[in-house]
Amino acid sequence: MNRPLPQFLTTLDNLGRRLEDALLVLLLGGLIVLAALQIVQRDLFSGGFVWSDELLRLLVLWLALVGAVAASRDDNHINIDVLSRWLPVRLRLAARVIVDLFTCGLCGLLAWHGGRFVAGEREFASTVLGGLPAWPFEAIIPVGFGLIAWRYAVFTARDLIRLARGEVAA
Protein backbone atom coordinates (compact mmCIF):
# COMPACT_ATOMS: atom_id res chain seq x y z
CA MET A 1 0.00 0.00 0.00
CA ASN A 2 3.02 2.29 0.37
CA ARG A 3 4.09 1.67 -3.20
CA PRO A 4 4.76 5.27 -4.19
CA LEU A 5 7.08 5.72 -1.20
CA PRO A 6 10.83 5.15 -1.06
CA GLN A 7 12.08 1.66 -0.23
CA PHE A 8 13.51 2.49 3.21
CA LEU A 9 10.06 3.59 4.43
CA THR A 10 8.57 0.25 3.43
CA THR A 11 11.40 -1.59 5.20
CA LEU A 12 10.90 0.56 8.28
CA ASP A 13 7.16 -0.08 8.12
CA ASN A 14 7.66 -3.86 7.99
CA LEU A 15 10.07 -3.72 10.90
CA GLY A 16 7.62 -1.60 12.89
CA ARG A 17 4.78 -4.02 12.23
CA ARG A 18 6.81 -6.97 13.48
CA LEU A 19 7.91 -5.12 16.59
CA GLU A 20 4.33 -4.10 17.39
CA ASP A 21 3.08 -7.65 16.88
CA ALA A 22 5.76 -9.04 19.17
CA LEU A 23 5.06 -6.40 21.80
CA LEU A 24 1.30 -7.04 21.70
CA VAL A 25 1.82 -10.77 22.16
CA LEU A 26 4.20 -10.17 25.06
CA LEU A 27 1.92 -7.65 26.77
CA LEU A 28 -1.25 -9.72 26.40
CA GLY A 29 0.59 -12.90 27.38
CA GLY A 30 1.95 -11.15 30.45
CA LEU A 31 -1.46 -9.79 31.29
CA ILE A 32 -3.11 -13.23 31.12
CA VAL A 33 -0.39 -14.95 33.15
CA LEU A 34 -0.24 -12.25 35.80
CA ALA A 35 -4.03 -11.98 36.12
CA ALA A 36 -4.29 -15.76 36.51
CA LEU A 37 -1.42 -15.89 39.01
CA GLN A 38 -3.08 -13.20 41.06
CA ILE A 39 -6.21 -15.31 41.49
CA VAL A 40 -4.20 -18.40 42.40
CA GLN A 41 -2.17 -16.45 44.92
CA ARG A 42 -5.21 -14.85 46.45
CA ASP A 43 -6.88 -18.19 46.91
CA LEU A 44 -3.88 -20.22 48.03
CA PHE A 45 -1.87 -17.70 49.96
CA SER A 46 -4.65 -15.21 50.78
CA GLY A 47 -2.95 -12.20 49.25
CA GLY A 48 -0.89 -11.63 46.11
CA PHE A 49 2.05 -9.36 45.54
CA VAL A 50 1.15 -5.85 46.58
CA TRP A 51 2.25 -4.51 43.21
CA SER A 52 0.48 -6.95 40.90
CA ASP A 53 -2.72 -4.87 40.76
CA GLU A 54 -0.77 -1.83 39.71
CA LEU A 55 1.31 -3.75 37.17
CA LEU A 56 -1.87 -5.16 35.60
CA ARG A 57 -3.30 -1.69 35.21
CA LEU A 58 -0.08 -0.41 33.63
CA LEU A 59 -0.14 -3.37 31.23
CA VAL A 60 -3.67 -2.36 30.18
CA LEU A 61 -2.41 1.18 29.44
CA TRP A 62 0.43 -0.22 27.35
CA LEU A 63 -1.88 -2.63 25.52
CA ALA A 64 -4.24 0.24 24.77
CA LEU A 65 -1.52 2.37 23.19
CA VAL A 66 0.41 -0.36 21.39
CA GLY A 67 -2.93 -1.72 20.10
CA ALA A 68 -3.85 1.78 18.95
CA VAL A 69 -0.52 2.16 17.15
CA ALA A 70 -1.10 -1.22 15.50
CA ALA A 71 -4.61 -0.11 14.49
CA SER A 72 -3.16 2.95 12.78
CA ARG A 73 -0.91 0.89 10.49
CA ASP A 74 -3.84 0.25 8.16
CA ASP A 75 -5.80 3.36 9.17
CA ASN A 76 -8.07 0.99 11.06
CA HIS A 77 -9.39 3.39 13.70
CA ILE A 78 -13.07 3.75 14.48
CA ASN A 79 -14.48 6.45 12.18
CA ILE A 80 -17.73 7.48 10.54
CA ASP A 81 -16.80 8.15 6.93
CA VAL A 82 -20.17 8.82 5.30
CA LEU A 83 -19.32 11.85 3.17
CA SER A 84 -16.26 10.71 1.26
CA ARG A 85 -18.20 7.89 -0.40
CA TRP A 86 -20.18 10.49 -2.34
CA LEU A 87 -17.20 12.58 -3.42
CA PRO A 88 -15.60 12.32 -6.85
CA VAL A 89 -12.39 10.27 -6.69
CA ARG A 90 -9.95 13.17 -6.96
CA LEU A 91 -11.77 15.14 -4.32
CA ARG A 92 -11.88 12.05 -2.12
CA LEU A 93 -8.10 11.83 -2.27
CA ALA A 94 -7.82 15.51 -1.39
CA ALA A 95 -10.14 14.95 1.59
CA ARG A 96 -7.91 12.07 2.68
CA VAL A 97 -4.89 14.37 2.67
CA ILE A 98 -6.71 16.84 4.92
CA VAL A 99 -7.97 14.16 7.29
CA ASP A 100 -4.56 12.46 7.53
CA LEU A 101 -2.80 15.76 8.09
CA PHE A 102 -5.28 16.66 10.83
CA THR A 103 -4.82 13.30 12.58
CA CYS A 104 -1.05 13.54 12.27
CA GLY A 105 -0.94 17.07 13.69
CA LEU A 106 -3.29 16.21 16.52
CA CYS A 107 -1.36 13.11 17.58
CA GLY A 108 1.83 15.16 17.36
CA LEU A 109 0.27 17.68 19.72
CA LEU A 110 -0.83 14.92 22.12
CA ALA A 111 2.67 13.39 21.96
CA TRP A 112 4.26 16.75 22.74
CA HIS A 113 2.03 17.49 25.73
CA GLY A 114 2.29 13.87 26.82
CA GLY A 115 6.04 14.35 26.78
CA ARG A 116 5.69 17.42 28.99
CA PHE A 117 3.57 15.40 31.41
CA VAL A 118 6.20 12.64 31.54
CA ALA A 119 9.02 15.14 31.98
CA GLY A 120 7.09 16.68 34.86
CA GLU A 121 6.62 13.27 36.47
CA ARG A 122 10.34 12.64 36.15
CA GLU A 123 11.11 15.93 37.84
CA PHE A 124 8.74 15.19 40.72
CA ALA A 125 10.20 11.66 40.90
CA SER A 126 6.77 9.99 41.01
CA THR A 127 7.01 6.29 41.72
CA VAL A 128 5.03 3.15 40.83
CA LEU A 129 5.24 -0.52 41.83
CA GLY A 130 6.69 0.20 45.24
CA GLY A 131 9.54 2.56 44.39
CA LEU A 132 10.31 2.34 40.67
CA PRO A 133 10.35 5.66 38.81
CA ALA A 134 6.96 6.17 37.13
CA TRP A 135 8.05 8.06 34.04
CA PRO A 136 9.33 5.14 31.92
CA PHE A 137 5.92 3.45 32.36
CA GLU A 138 4.10 6.65 31.45
CA ALA A 139 6.38 7.33 28.50
CA ILE A 140 4.22 5.02 26.37
CA ILE A 141 1.70 7.89 26.10
CA PRO A 142 3.95 10.30 24.15
CA VAL A 143 5.72 7.44 22.35
CA GLY A 144 2.41 5.87 21.28
CA PHE A 145 0.89 9.11 20.04
CA GLY A 146 4.19 10.00 18.37
CA LEU A 147 4.16 6.73 16.43
CA ILE A 148 0.54 7.23 15.38
CA ALA A 149 1.48 10.75 14.21
CA TRP A 150 4.36 9.25 12.20
CA ARG A 151 2.02 6.74 10.54
CA TYR A 152 -0.40 9.46 9.50
CA ALA A 153 2.50 11.59 8.26
CA VAL A 154 3.43 8.72 5.97
CA PHE A 155 -0.21 8.41 4.84
CA THR A 156 -0.28 12.14 4.10
CA ALA A 157 2.91 11.93 2.05
CA ARG A 158 1.59 8.89 0.17
CA ASP A 159 -1.72 10.56 -0.66
CA LEU A 160 0.01 13.78 -1.71
CA ILE A 161 2.25 11.85 -4.07
CA ARG A 162 -0.78 10.08 -5.51
CA LEU A 163 -2.62 13.35 -5.86
CA ALA A 164 0.34 14.90 -7.67
CA ARG A 165 0.63 11.91 -10.00
CA GLY A 166 -3.06 12.02 -10.79
CA GLU A 167 -3.85 8.58 -9.34
CA VAL A 168 -7.23 7.72 -7.83
CA ALA A 169 -7.91 6.88 -4.19
CA ALA A 170 -7.37 3.29 -3.15
Added chain:
Amino acid sequence: MILGGLALILLALLGAPLFAVIAASALWGFSRSGVDLSAAAIEFYRIAEMPVLLAIPLFTFAGYLLSESHAPQRLVRLTRALIGWVPGGLAIVALAVCALFTAFTGASGVTIIALGALLYPAMLEDGYDESFSLGLVTTSGSLGLLFAPSLPLILYGVVAQQSSAGAGVSIDRLFLAGLLPGILMVVLLGGYSFWCNRRHRLPLSAFSWREVGTALWAAKWELPLPLVVLGGIYGGIFAVSEAAAVTAVYVLIVEVLILREIPLRNLPDIMRQSMVLVGGILLILGVSLASTNYLIDAGVPGRLFTLVRAHVSSPLTFLILLNLFLLVLGALLDIFSATVLVVPLILPVATGFGINPLHLGIIFLANMQIGYLTPPVGLNLFIAGYRFKQPITRIYWATIPFFLILLLCVLIITYWPALSLLLAGGQ
Protein backbone atom coordinates in the same frame (compact mmCIF):
# COMPACT_ATOMS: atom_id res chain seq x y z
CA MET B 1 -16.70 28.60 18.41
CA ILE B 2 -19.52 27.29 16.21
CA LEU B 3 -17.26 27.37 13.16
CA GLY B 4 -14.63 25.24 14.92
CA GLY B 5 -17.28 22.74 15.98
CA LEU B 6 -18.59 22.49 12.44
CA ALA B 7 -15.07 21.98 11.12
CA LEU B 8 -14.57 19.08 13.55
CA ILE B 9 -17.90 17.52 12.54
CA LEU B 10 -16.95 17.87 8.88
CA LEU B 11 -13.60 16.19 9.54
CA ALA B 12 -15.40 13.34 11.33
CA LEU B 13 -17.83 12.90 8.43
CA LEU B 14 -14.93 12.83 5.99
CA GLY B 15 -13.54 9.85 7.87
CA ALA B 16 -11.10 11.30 10.39
CA PRO B 17 -10.51 8.82 13.24
CA LEU B 18 -13.03 9.64 15.98
CA PHE B 19 -10.39 9.58 18.70
CA ALA B 20 -8.61 12.44 16.92
CA VAL B 21 -11.80 14.46 16.63
CA ILE B 22 -12.62 13.92 20.32
CA ALA B 23 -9.05 14.75 21.36
CA ALA B 24 -9.14 17.91 19.26
CA SER B 25 -12.31 19.07 21.00
CA ALA B 26 -10.73 18.35 24.40
CA LEU B 27 -7.50 20.23 23.63
CA TRP B 28 -9.49 23.09 22.19
CA GLY B 29 -11.72 23.27 25.26
CA PHE B 30 -8.73 23.16 27.61
CA SER B 31 -6.92 25.93 25.77
CA ARG B 32 -10.04 28.13 25.72
CA SER B 33 -10.40 27.88 29.47
CA GLY B 34 -6.69 28.34 30.06
CA VAL B 35 -5.94 24.80 31.27
CA ASP B 36 -2.46 23.44 30.54
CA LEU B 37 -2.79 21.07 27.58
CA SER B 38 -0.80 18.34 29.31
CA ALA B 39 -4.07 17.83 31.24
CA ALA B 40 -5.13 15.72 28.25
CA ALA B 41 -2.23 13.31 28.92
CA ILE B 42 -3.00 13.26 32.64
CA GLU B 43 -6.62 12.35 31.89
CA PHE B 44 -5.48 9.70 29.42
CA TYR B 45 -3.28 8.18 32.12
CA ARG B 46 -6.47 7.42 34.07
CA ILE B 47 -6.75 4.38 31.79
CA ALA B 48 -4.13 2.93 34.14
CA GLU B 49 -6.20 3.79 37.20
CA MET B 50 -9.36 1.79 36.50
CA PRO B 51 -8.95 -1.84 37.58
CA VAL B 52 -12.11 -2.99 35.79
CA LEU B 53 -10.64 -2.11 32.36
CA LEU B 54 -8.57 -5.26 32.73
CA ALA B 55 -11.71 -7.19 31.79
CA ILE B 56 -11.84 -5.64 28.31
CA PRO B 57 -8.68 -7.14 26.73
CA LEU B 58 -9.26 -10.48 28.47
CA PHE B 59 -12.89 -10.99 27.41
CA THR B 60 -12.15 -9.71 23.90
CA PHE B 61 -9.29 -12.14 23.47
CA ALA B 62 -11.44 -15.02 24.72
CA GLY B 63 -14.19 -14.04 22.27
CA TYR B 64 -11.79 -13.95 19.33
CA LEU B 65 -10.37 -17.34 20.31
CA LEU B 66 -13.86 -18.85 20.51
CA SER B 67 -14.78 -17.49 17.10
CA GLU B 68 -11.65 -19.03 15.57
CA SER B 69 -12.34 -22.45 17.08
CA HIS B 70 -15.09 -24.89 16.18
CA ALA B 71 -17.16 -23.80 19.16
CA PRO B 72 -19.76 -22.10 16.88
CA GLN B 73 -20.38 -25.40 15.03
CA ARG B 74 -20.76 -27.33 18.28
CA LEU B 75 -23.12 -24.75 19.68
CA VAL B 76 -25.29 -24.81 16.56
CA ARG B 77 -25.38 -28.61 16.61
CA LEU B 78 -26.44 -28.74 20.22
CA THR B 79 -29.16 -26.10 19.93
CA ARG B 80 -30.38 -27.73 16.74
CA ALA B 81 -30.69 -31.08 18.47
CA LEU B 82 -32.68 -29.44 21.24
CA ILE B 83 -35.08 -27.20 19.29
CA GLY B 84 -34.58 -28.10 15.63
CA TRP B 85 -37.89 -29.99 15.54
CA VAL B 86 -40.04 -26.89 16.24
CA PRO B 87 -41.43 -25.09 13.13
CA GLY B 88 -39.00 -22.25 12.53
CA GLY B 89 -36.63 -24.14 14.79
CA LEU B 90 -33.47 -23.40 12.89
CA ALA B 91 -34.32 -19.70 12.95
CA ILE B 92 -34.73 -19.88 16.70
CA VAL B 93 -31.45 -21.81 16.91
CA ALA B 94 -29.77 -18.98 15.03
CA LEU B 95 -31.14 -16.39 17.43
CA ALA B 96 -30.21 -18.28 20.58
CA VAL B 97 -26.71 -19.22 19.46
CA CYS B 98 -25.90 -15.77 18.13
CA ALA B 99 -27.10 -14.15 21.35
CA LEU B 100 -24.91 -16.42 23.47
CA PHE B 101 -21.95 -15.94 21.20
CA THR B 102 -22.25 -12.16 20.91
CA ALA B 103 -22.21 -11.85 24.68
CA PHE B 104 -18.62 -13.10 24.52
CA THR B 105 -17.48 -11.40 21.33
CA GLY B 106 -18.92 -8.00 22.21
CA ALA B 107 -20.95 -7.31 19.07
CA SER B 108 -17.91 -6.32 17.08
CA GLY B 109 -19.22 -7.98 13.95
CA VAL B 110 -17.42 -11.23 14.69
CA THR B 111 -20.74 -13.02 15.20
CA ILE B 112 -21.92 -12.55 11.61
CA ILE B 113 -18.56 -13.66 10.29
CA ALA B 114 -18.20 -16.70 12.53
CA LEU B 115 -21.82 -17.84 12.83
CA GLY B 116 -23.64 -16.23 9.93
CA ALA B 117 -21.48 -18.11 7.48
CA LEU B 118 -22.64 -21.28 9.17
CA LEU B 119 -26.32 -20.51 9.71
CA TYR B 120 -27.26 -18.66 6.53
CA PRO B 121 -26.47 -21.53 4.13
CA ALA B 122 -28.07 -24.00 6.55
CA MET B 123 -31.29 -21.99 6.58
CA LEU B 124 -31.40 -21.74 2.79
CA GLU B 125 -30.79 -25.45 2.56
CA ASP B 126 -33.71 -26.13 4.88
CA GLY B 127 -35.97 -24.10 2.61
CA TYR B 128 -36.25 -20.87 4.59
CA ASP B 129 -37.08 -17.76 2.59
CA GLU B 130 -33.89 -16.04 1.43
CA SER B 131 -34.89 -12.58 2.53
CA PHE B 132 -36.06 -13.88 5.92
CA SER B 133 -32.78 -15.75 6.46
CA LEU B 134 -30.68 -12.76 5.45
CA GLY B 135 -32.60 -10.42 7.76
CA LEU B 136 -32.46 -12.86 10.65
CA VAL B 137 -28.73 -13.51 10.43
CA THR B 138 -27.96 -9.80 10.06
CA THR B 139 -30.11 -8.95 13.08
CA SER B 140 -28.60 -11.74 15.17
CA GLY B 141 -25.13 -10.21 14.81
CA SER B 142 -25.81 -7.74 17.58
CA LEU B 143 -28.35 -9.72 19.58
CA GLY B 144 -26.90 -10.62 22.94
CA LEU B 145 -25.40 -7.20 23.46
CA LEU B 146 -27.32 -7.02 26.72
CA PHE B 147 -25.97 -10.33 28.04
CA ALA B 148 -22.95 -10.56 30.31
CA PRO B 149 -20.06 -10.22 29.73
CA SER B 150 -20.54 -8.10 26.61
CA LEU B 151 -18.04 -5.34 25.95
CA PRO B 152 -20.62 -2.53 25.53
CA LEU B 153 -22.14 -3.35 28.95
CA ILE B 154 -18.71 -3.16 30.58
CA LEU B 155 -17.88 0.08 28.82
CA TYR B 156 -21.17 1.69 29.85
CA GLY B 157 -20.40 0.73 33.47
CA VAL B 158 -16.90 2.17 33.27
CA VAL B 159 -18.12 5.45 31.80
CA ALA B 160 -21.07 5.75 34.20
CA GLN B 161 -18.81 5.22 37.21
CA GLN B 162 -16.83 8.32 36.22
CA SER B 163 -19.87 10.47 36.83
CA SER B 164 -21.25 11.26 40.27
CA ALA B 165 -24.76 10.51 38.99
CA GLY B 166 -23.74 6.97 38.08
CA ALA B 167 -21.64 6.16 41.13
CA GLY B 168 -23.94 3.25 42.07
CA VAL B 169 -23.54 1.50 38.71
CA SER B 170 -21.43 -1.58 39.21
CA ILE B 171 -20.64 -3.88 36.32
CA ASP B 172 -22.08 -6.95 38.02
CA ARG B 173 -25.42 -5.21 38.63
CA LEU B 174 -25.43 -4.07 35.00
CA PHE B 175 -24.94 -7.67 33.93
CA LEU B 176 -28.07 -8.59 35.90
CA ALA B 177 -30.02 -5.63 34.55
CA GLY B 178 -29.42 -6.71 30.96
CA LEU B 179 -30.62 -10.27 31.43
CA LEU B 180 -34.43 -9.95 31.21
CA PRO B 181 -34.46 -7.26 28.49
CA GLY B 182 -32.05 -9.42 26.46
CA ILE B 183 -34.30 -12.44 26.89
CA LEU B 184 -37.30 -10.32 25.83
CA MET B 185 -35.55 -9.57 22.53
CA VAL B 186 -34.72 -13.22 21.88
CA VAL B 187 -38.27 -14.33 22.76
CA LEU B 188 -40.03 -11.74 20.57
CA LEU B 189 -37.73 -12.36 17.61
CA GLY B 190 -38.12 -16.11 18.16
CA GLY B 191 -41.90 -15.76 18.28
CA TYR B 192 -41.85 -13.87 15.01
CA SER B 193 -39.69 -16.56 13.40
CA PHE B 194 -42.07 -19.24 14.64
CA TRP B 195 -45.09 -17.33 13.28
CA CYS B 196 -43.44 -16.69 9.88
CA ASN B 197 -42.58 -20.33 9.43
CA ARG B 198 -45.59 -21.93 11.11
CA ARG B 199 -46.52 -23.65 7.82
CA HIS B 200 -42.94 -24.54 7.10
CA ARG B 201 -43.19 -28.17 8.08
CA LEU B 202 -40.82 -29.82 5.72
CA PRO B 203 -37.36 -30.84 6.73
CA LEU B 204 -37.95 -30.58 10.44
CA SER B 205 -35.40 -32.77 12.05
CA ALA B 206 -36.83 -35.40 14.33
CA PHE B 207 -36.00 -35.05 17.99
CA SER B 208 -33.50 -37.65 19.09
CA TRP B 209 -32.12 -38.17 22.56
CA ARG B 210 -29.08 -39.80 21.09
CA GLU B 211 -28.26 -36.71 19.00
CA VAL B 212 -28.84 -34.46 22.03
CA GLY B 213 -26.46 -36.62 24.03
CA THR B 214 -23.75 -36.61 21.38
CA ALA B 215 -24.05 -32.86 20.83
CA LEU B 216 -23.98 -32.25 24.57
CA TRP B 217 -20.86 -34.34 24.89
CA ALA B 218 -19.20 -32.54 21.96
CA ALA B 219 -19.87 -29.16 23.58
CA LYS B 220 -18.85 -30.27 27.06
CA TRP B 221 -15.94 -27.84 27.21
CA GLU B 222 -17.77 -24.72 26.13
CA LEU B 223 -21.00 -25.28 28.07
CA PRO B 224 -19.60 -24.50 31.52
CA LEU B 225 -18.31 -21.13 30.33
CA PRO B 226 -21.40 -18.98 31.02
CA LEU B 227 -21.68 -20.75 34.37
CA VAL B 228 -18.06 -19.96 35.21
CA VAL B 229 -18.54 -16.30 34.33
CA LEU B 230 -21.95 -15.66 35.85
CA GLY B 231 -21.73 -18.19 38.66
CA GLY B 232 -18.28 -16.95 39.57
CA ILE B 233 -19.37 -13.32 39.71
CA TYR B 234 -22.70 -13.80 41.49
CA GLY B 235 -21.43 -16.55 43.73
CA GLY B 236 -19.07 -13.88 45.06
CA ILE B 237 -16.03 -15.91 44.01
CA PHE B 238 -14.67 -13.54 41.36
CA ALA B 239 -14.63 -9.86 40.63
CA VAL B 240 -15.56 -9.06 37.02
CA SER B 241 -11.92 -8.66 35.95
CA GLU B 242 -11.02 -11.97 37.62
CA ALA B 243 -13.86 -13.72 35.81
CA ALA B 244 -12.37 -12.30 32.60
CA ALA B 245 -8.96 -13.74 33.48
CA VAL B 246 -10.46 -17.15 34.24
CA THR B 247 -12.40 -17.08 30.96
CA ALA B 248 -9.32 -16.17 28.91
CA VAL B 249 -7.16 -18.85 30.51
CA TYR B 250 -9.93 -21.47 30.28
CA VAL B 251 -10.68 -20.81 26.61
CA LEU B 252 -6.96 -20.73 25.81
CA ILE B 253 -6.34 -24.10 27.46
CA VAL B 254 -9.45 -25.76 26.00
CA GLU B 255 -9.24 -24.58 22.39
CA VAL B 256 -5.47 -24.56 21.98
CA LEU B 257 -4.18 -27.31 24.28
CA ILE B 258 -7.03 -29.78 24.79
CA LEU B 259 -9.08 -29.61 21.57
CA ARG B 260 -6.16 -28.29 19.54
CA GLU B 261 -8.44 -26.53 17.08
CA ILE B 262 -6.29 -23.44 16.98
CA PRO B 263 -2.68 -24.17 16.00
CA LEU B 264 -0.17 -22.47 18.26
CA ARG B 265 1.29 -20.57 15.33
CA ASN B 266 -2.06 -18.81 14.72
CA LEU B 267 -2.17 -17.56 18.28
CA PRO B 268 -0.02 -14.41 17.79
CA ASP B 269 -2.25 -13.28 14.95
CA ILE B 270 -5.45 -13.76 16.96
CA MET B 271 -3.84 -11.89 19.85
CA ARG B 272 -2.92 -9.03 17.54
CA GLN B 273 -6.37 -8.82 15.93
CA SER B 274 -8.15 -8.73 19.25
CA MET B 275 -5.75 -6.17 20.71
CA VAL B 276 -6.14 -3.87 17.71
CA LEU B 277 -9.86 -3.73 18.51
CA VAL B 278 -9.12 -3.18 22.22
CA GLY B 279 -6.57 -0.47 21.40
CA GLY B 280 -9.10 1.34 19.24
CA ILE B 281 -11.75 1.28 21.96
CA LEU B 282 -9.47 2.23 24.86
CA LEU B 283 -7.93 5.04 22.81
CA ILE B 284 -11.38 6.56 22.31
CA LEU B 285 -12.14 6.03 25.99
CA GLY B 286 -8.87 7.72 27.02
CA VAL B 287 -9.33 10.86 24.95
CA SER B 288 -12.99 11.08 25.90
CA LEU B 289 -11.97 11.12 29.59
CA ALA B 290 -10.25 14.40 28.74
CA SER B 291 -13.13 15.85 26.72
CA THR B 292 -15.67 14.82 29.37
CA ASN B 293 -13.54 16.36 32.09
CA TYR B 294 -13.62 19.64 30.17
CA LEU B 295 -17.39 19.45 29.63
CA ILE B 296 -18.02 18.83 33.32
CA ASP B 297 -15.69 21.67 34.35
CA ALA B 298 -17.56 23.92 31.97
CA GLY B 299 -20.83 22.86 33.63
CA VAL B 300 -22.31 21.52 30.40
CA PRO B 301 -24.35 18.64 31.91
CA GLY B 302 -25.95 21.07 34.40
CA ARG B 303 -26.84 23.53 31.68
CA LEU B 304 -28.16 20.72 29.51
CA PHE B 305 -30.41 19.61 32.36
CA THR B 306 -31.75 23.15 32.89
CA LEU B 307 -32.39 23.45 29.18
CA VAL B 308 -34.22 20.14 28.93
CA ARG B 309 -36.14 20.83 32.14
CA ALA B 310 -37.37 24.14 30.72
CA HIS B 311 -39.08 22.36 27.84
CA VAL B 312 -39.87 18.94 29.21
CA SER B 313 -41.69 18.41 32.45
CA SER B 314 -42.62 14.75 32.67
CA PRO B 315 -40.20 11.83 32.74
CA LEU B 316 -42.38 10.12 30.14
CA THR B 317 -41.90 12.87 27.57
CA PHE B 318 -38.21 12.89 28.40
CA LEU B 319 -37.97 9.16 27.70
CA ILE B 320 -39.73 9.55 24.35
CA LEU B 321 -37.31 12.30 23.34
CA LEU B 322 -34.39 10.26 24.67
CA ASN B 323 -35.39 7.30 22.51
CA LEU B 324 -35.66 9.46 19.39
CA PHE B 325 -32.29 11.04 20.12
CA LEU B 326 -30.60 7.69 20.77
CA LEU B 327 -32.01 6.14 17.61
CA VAL B 328 -30.50 8.95 15.53
CA LEU B 329 -27.27 8.73 17.52
CA GLY B 330 -27.06 4.98 16.98
CA ALA B 331 -27.51 5.48 13.25
CA LEU B 332 -24.59 7.91 13.16
CA LEU B 333 -22.06 6.62 15.68
CA ASP B 334 -20.74 3.20 16.58
CA ILE B 335 -21.70 1.87 20.00
CA PHE B 336 -18.33 2.49 21.68
CA SER B 337 -17.88 6.10 20.58
CA ALA B 338 -21.51 6.85 21.34
CA THR B 339 -21.11 5.46 24.86
CA VAL B 340 -18.00 7.41 25.82
CA LEU B 341 -19.26 10.65 24.26
CA VAL B 342 -22.93 10.77 25.17
CA VAL B 343 -23.37 8.83 28.42
CA PRO B 344 -21.52 11.44 30.55
CA LEU B 345 -23.93 14.08 29.21
CA ILE B 346 -27.27 12.28 29.40
CA LEU B 347 -26.65 10.41 32.65
CA PRO B 348 -26.99 13.45 34.97
CA VAL B 349 -30.02 14.67 32.99
CA ALA B 350 -31.71 11.28 33.14
CA THR B 351 -31.11 10.83 36.85
CA GLY B 352 -32.49 14.36 37.27
CA PHE B 353 -35.73 13.00 35.83
CA GLY B 354 -35.61 10.14 38.30
CA ILE B 355 -34.42 7.48 35.88
CA ASN B 356 -32.25 4.79 37.41
CA PRO B 357 -28.72 4.78 35.89
CA LEU B 358 -28.88 0.99 35.43
CA HIS B 359 -32.18 1.33 33.56
CA LEU B 360 -30.69 4.15 31.48
CA GLY B 361 -27.79 1.89 30.52
CA ILE B 362 -30.11 -0.80 29.22
CA ILE B 363 -32.23 1.77 27.33
CA PHE B 364 -29.07 3.24 25.86
CA LEU B 365 -27.58 -0.04 24.72
CA ALA B 366 -30.89 -1.38 23.38
CA ASN B 367 -31.19 1.74 21.21
CA MET B 368 -27.59 1.38 20.08
CA GLN B 369 -28.30 -2.23 19.14
CA ILE B 370 -30.87 -0.95 16.64
CA GLY B 371 -28.16 1.38 15.36
CA TYR B 372 -26.33 -1.71 14.04
CA LEU B 373 -29.19 -2.13 11.57
CA THR B 374 -29.76 1.45 10.44
CA PRO B 375 -28.01 3.18 7.57
CA PRO B 376 -25.73 5.01 6.99
CA VAL B 377 -23.25 3.42 9.40
CA GLY B 378 -25.09 0.28 10.57
CA LEU B 379 -22.14 -2.06 11.02
CA ASN B 380 -24.13 -5.28 10.63
CA LEU B 381 -25.54 -4.19 7.27
CA PHE B 382 -22.05 -3.77 5.89
CA ILE B 383 -20.60 -6.91 7.39
CA ALA B 384 -23.54 -8.98 6.18
CA GLY B 385 -23.32 -7.36 2.74
CA TYR B 386 -19.66 -8.19 2.59
CA ARG B 387 -20.01 -11.69 4.01
CA PHE B 388 -22.99 -12.82 1.93
CA LYS B 389 -22.13 -10.75 -1.14
CA GLN B 390 -25.44 -8.92 -1.28
CA PRO B 391 -26.16 -5.24 -1.95
CA ILE B 392 -26.66 -3.16 1.21
CA THR B 393 -30.13 -2.02 0.14
CA ARG B 394 -31.31 -5.62 -0.17
CA ILE B 395 -30.03 -6.42 3.32
CA TYR B 396 -31.65 -3.31 4.63
CA TRP B 397 -35.08 -4.30 3.31
CA ALA B 398 -34.61 -7.84 4.62
CA THR B 399 -33.94 -6.58 8.15
CA ILE B 400 -36.94 -4.22 8.37
CA PRO B 401 -39.38 -6.65 10.08
CA PHE B 402 -36.69 -7.56 12.63
CA PHE B 403 -35.87 -3.89 13.04
CA LEU B 404 -39.53 -3.18 13.92
CA ILE B 405 -39.59 -5.97 16.50
CA LEU B 406 -36.44 -4.65 18.12
CA LEU B 407 -38.03 -1.20 18.16
CA LEU B 408 -40.99 -2.67 20.02
CA CYS B 409 -38.53 -4.25 22.49
CA VAL B 410 -36.85 -0.89 23.02
CA LEU B 411 -40.20 0.71 23.82
CA ILE B 412 -41.09 -2.05 26.29
CA ILE B 413 -37.65 -1.79 27.90
CA THR B 414 -37.92 1.98 28.14
CA TYR B 415 -41.38 2.23 29.67
CA TRP B 416 -41.18 -0.82 31.91
CA PRO B 417 -38.23 -0.10 34.24
CA ALA B 418 -38.93 -3.15 36.38
CA LEU B 419 -37.82 -5.39 33.54
CA SER B 420 -34.29 -4.01 33.90
CA LEU B 421 -34.32 -3.41 37.63
CA LEU B 422 -36.04 -6.52 38.96
CA LEU B 423 -32.91 -8.70 39.03
CA ALA B 424 -30.45 -5.87 39.62
CA GLY B 425 -32.39 -4.75 42.67
CA GLY B 426 -32.16 -1.06 41.95
CA GLN B 427 -35.79 0.05 42.33
